[in-house]
Ligand code: SF4
């Protein structure tokens with residue numbers, strides 16, 4: 001029987017293993033600025049294409065619809081206009097569903113492909129990519145920038161550095177101004193900016209956006225993704241062994257070894273230790289150490305490694321999008337067999353149904369009717385029973401509307417008080433009182449169903465209906 005190791009030996013072995021493991025961790029704490037190399041490739045093109053979606057943010061406020069800005073978030077007027085649709089505070093449940101939909105979409109995408117949103121769409125990575133592109137154009141390639149960083153600032157470099165910071169600040173300011181344009185009329189707001197006639201809120205937003213864009217995209221860069229972004233903190237619970245992320249195929253790559261006299265050593269794996277995958281990484285991750293939290297799934301290391309494989313006549317895909325299960329030779333289950341994406345997609349479907357219902361049921365007019373309770377009814381001198389109602393009409397469009405009113409439900413009813421001109425102001429509620437009279441002898445019971453219908457006198461397709469009751473005396 002072999003002798004059991006004593007506890008101090010055990011703990012020393014444990015710590016040796018632990019330190020060995022820690023030695024292999026890549027934790028970027030921002031001591032050094034990352035100057036990632038730029039290489040052409042499929043994922044680089046895809047990254048630019050995805051980033052171009054952000055053009056909508058800049059040009060969106062200039063789209064017009066029926067003489068006004070197509071999409072406006074009118075905070076002061078407490079209404080959102082999206083083309084023909086006006087969303088008022090009472091429809092805010094729909095905005096909540098839209099937010100829920102996008103939050104769950106983010107979770108679903110993460111469970112399928114990791115931080116792919118970060119790598120391709122997130123404003124932090126997109127703006128950082130743009131800022132570093134400008135930096136490269138003005139201050140040279142990464143190696144030159146790294147060398148220059150170690151030297152005192154020369155008069156030769158100074159003008160380019162100043163120009164870089166001016167361009168960065170201008171991009172930040174343009175981002176801030178573009179943000180505020182969504183909350184008013186873009187053309188009017190530009191005039192107001194030039195005349196210094198915008199609110200303190202607008203100036204405040206521009207200052208905040210300019211400062212944070214300059215700071216985050218110019219200086220903090222990947223540190224925001226690693227240490228500030230809350231999504232980075234929670235994404236770990238959304239991914240699993242079936243999530244497809246950039247992964248180094250160590251079965252094929254190891255043992256790695258450099259080319260000798262341009263020749264590949266037959267005893268070595270396909271990785272030639274060129275470090276190109278590491279050099280292009282915008283977050284400073286060495287993907288050969290395995291899938292990591294700092295990886296924003298941008299695929300740039302795949303482009304880099306593929307170009308190396310092309311040069312040494314090896315098949316592409318030493319680094320590629322794959323899951324840990326795939327890496328370990330297991331079959332990748334289809335998405336519809338994975339519980340995590342399925343749960344996310346079910347929630348998204350429910351939210352989408354709610355949004356669709358809301359959009360198709362958001363009429364341009366809304367009606368609510370309050371029945372006068374005290375008294376419930378009045379007996380008129382002509383023998384008819386009269387009920388009193390207060391109609392509240394909400395016009396959800398951006399134009400005045402002339403309103404017609406009808407009451408239906410009893411063949412002998414008379415509607416009194418609806419023959420005057422009723423104007424509903426845009427995005428406002430109008431209240432007025434009407435009376436309904438029914439001859440007492442025509443009443444079949446103590447209560448009769450009744451409905452009120454309002455419609456736009458200029459376009460009766462725009463209408464709304466409300467079901468109410470008519471009350472009379474007890475019939476003996
Ligand atoms: S780019 Fe490819 S070959 Fe070069 S170090 Fe990275 S994994 Fe190895």
Ligand code: SF4
Nearest residue numbers: 281295296298299301
């Ligand atoms: S490891 Fe590859 S995919 Fe991940 S962030 Fe770096 S370059 Fe992008």
